[in-house]
Amino acid sequence: MKAICSKESASIWSKTVQLPHTEPLPGAITVEAAVIGGGMAGILTAYLLKKQGIHVVVLEADRTAGGQTKNTTAKITSQHGIFYKSLLQKAGRKRARLYACANEAAINEYEKLIKEENIECHFKRLPSYLYSTDETRRTELMQEAQTAASLGIPAYFTERTGLPFQTAGAVCFERQAQFHPLEFLKPLTEKISIYEKTRVLKVKKHVIITDRGNVTAKHIIFASHYPFINIPGLFFARLHQDRSYCLGLSGTKRLDGMYYSIDKEGLSLRWSEDTLLLGGGSHRTGKNPSGREYEALKMAAKRYFPNSRIEVLWSAQDCISHDGIPFIGAYSIFRPYWHVTTGFKKWGMTSSMLSAMLIRDRICGLDNPYKDLFRPQRFLLRASFKGLLADIWESTKGLAKGAFHLPLKAEGLSPDQGKIVRIGFRRYACYKDQTGRLHKISARCPHMGCQLEWNPAERSWDCPCHGSRFDSDGRLIDNPAQIQNRL
Numbered sequence: 001m002k003a004i005c006s007k008e009s010a011s012i013w014s015k016t017v018q019l020p021h022t023e024p025l026p027g028a029i030t031v032e033a034a035v036i037g038g039g040m041a042g043i044l045t046a047y048l049l050k051k052q053g054i055h056v057v058v059l060e061a062d063r064t065a066g067g068q069t070k071n072t073t074a075k076i077t078s079q080h081g082i083f084y085k086s087l088l089q090k091a092g093r094k095r096a097r098l099y100a101c102a103n104e105a106a107i108n109e110y111e112k113l114i115k116e117e118n119i120e121c122h123f124k125r126l127p128s129y130l131y132s133t134d135e136t137r138r139t140e141l142m143q144e145a146q147t148a149a150s151l152g153i154p155a156y157f158t159e160r161t162g163l164p165f166q167t168a169g170a171v172c173f174e175r176q177a178q179f180h181p182l183e184f185l186k187p188l189t190e191k192i193s194i195y196e197k198t199r200v201l202k203v204k205k206h207v208i209i210t211d212r213g214n215v216t217a218k219h220i221i222f223a224s225h226y227p228f229i230n231i232p233g234l235f236f237a238r239l240h241q242d243r244s245y246c247l248g249l250s251g252t253k254r255l256d257g258m259y260y261s262i263d264k265e266g267l268s269l270r271w272s273e274d275t276l277l278l279g280g281g282s283h284r285t286g287k288n289p290s291g292r293e294y295e296a297l298k299m300a301a302k303r304y305f306p307n308s309r310i311e312v313l314w315s316a317q318d319c320i321s322h323d324g325i326p327f328i329g330a331y332s333i334f335r336p337y338w339h340v341t342t343g344f345k346k347w348g349m350t351s352s353m354l355s356a357m358l359i360r361d362r363i364c365g366l367d368n369p370y371k372d373l374f375r376p377q378r379f380l381l382r383a384s385f386k387g388l389l390a391d392i393w394e395s396t397k398g399l400a401k402g403a404f405h406l407p408l409k410a411e412g413l414s415p416d417q418g419k420i421v422r423i424g425f426r427r428y429a430c431y432k433d434q435t436g437r438l439h440k441i442s443a444r445c446p447h448m449g450c451q452l453e454w455n456p457a458e459r460s461w462d463c464p465c466h467g468s469r470f471d472s473d474g475r476l477i478d479n480p481a482q483i484q485n486r487l
Helices: 012-016 040-051 084-091 093-117 135-150 181-189 293-304 348-364 381-400
Strands: 029-036 056-059 124-132 155-158 169-178 193-195 200-204 207-210 213-222 239-250 258-261 268-272 275-284 309-321 327-332 335-342 417-423 426-432 438-442 453-455 460-462 469-471 476-478
Touching (some): 012 181, 012 309, 040 056, 084 093, 124 135, 169 258, 327 348, 417 453
Parallel strands (some): 029 056, 056 193, 213 335
Antiparallel strands (some): 155 169, 239 309, 268 275, 417 426
16 A cells, blocks of 8 residues: 555545534634634533633634544543553552543543534444453453452453454453544534634733734633643643554444554454444654555455455544643643643543543633643653653654764655755755655754654654654644744
């Protein structure tokens, strides 16, 4: 399978549902609350605030749900990989139980909202399985099941998964859920004020400066996936981003559950109407030199579902905090009227509802039992230390890369190849397309100056430090960078 640019791919959700367009910001306005980012977290936050009588608007740089929300596998689950045993050991039983309860509460809130608004979005309660094909990890799964159950989650170990291949066993979480995220969002977007094609350039205290005019707000909520203002907050030092890939397959047997593997080359699976979603290939953004992620998924589809046909394919990007717990709350102690929600790892749907509930309660002065656990200013040393060191190391490498050697000349590029090359005595990120034309942009990410890496799976330039992404001509694909990569 040939590599593709991310903008050429499309998820099953965006193929089947189109959200209505809204107009850009018409000029300067004053509101009680402004949400930056029109994805699941931003829309839910605005919706819950409006229900409390708050005058709120959403500012979206492109299209509503046009970023990570449309690329989710749309599992709503408290099962977050092999996590609870580790969380219990590193953060203590009280925090681990709060985390479990918070995520279960978010699932229940989705169900409640869907019933209240009578939303048709293929919401369904299903078991979620955490599995392995490696017999040596059987005990690990049994321990995770035991830990999750002790924290109040309806979980147990099982050898029966319904998968078309042998496993060593699985942790089953009962009464989890799945849905169609764009079907869910569509009626909610009709109830709130959204300004599309309105890019936020800067935020100064209570004023949001956009390319369409200024918004003055008592409360400002950053729901833009990755917080793009570096100081205060310092989120660039506490987050990294991972990419993952997905195929939509027709012609397969129906699966009556959701599945996530703990193995290195494992697969994520869920059924949606007549399509099987087959995901995998997770890696740190900017760290896939082979670019064979789609090829590996294609081989897995052929092996386990030999009669299947690829209908769609797409990729997603996830923010990950040092301790694996989302950051939800005050952006900084110096900006208590700024609120942030980020670091959802691979569980954006559950965390989006949780963050909306927490931000609503924070702004409305309501008590929330989970607020301290998700507070962005926390630092759980045992849980965070390893992740902190890894991110510091990757950022240091990204900033220093290329400082002590000159890369190859542009003439050394083959068709359909991207490399950091030397032209004169300057470095450029260059891609030679299949016609032989050279596409040249800066080798450094405009966010903080890390050297970009070529992503052959999607024909994009990715930053290994903080996860910004650009196409071969420097157009911005993913933040935290806020500007194009131009020479």
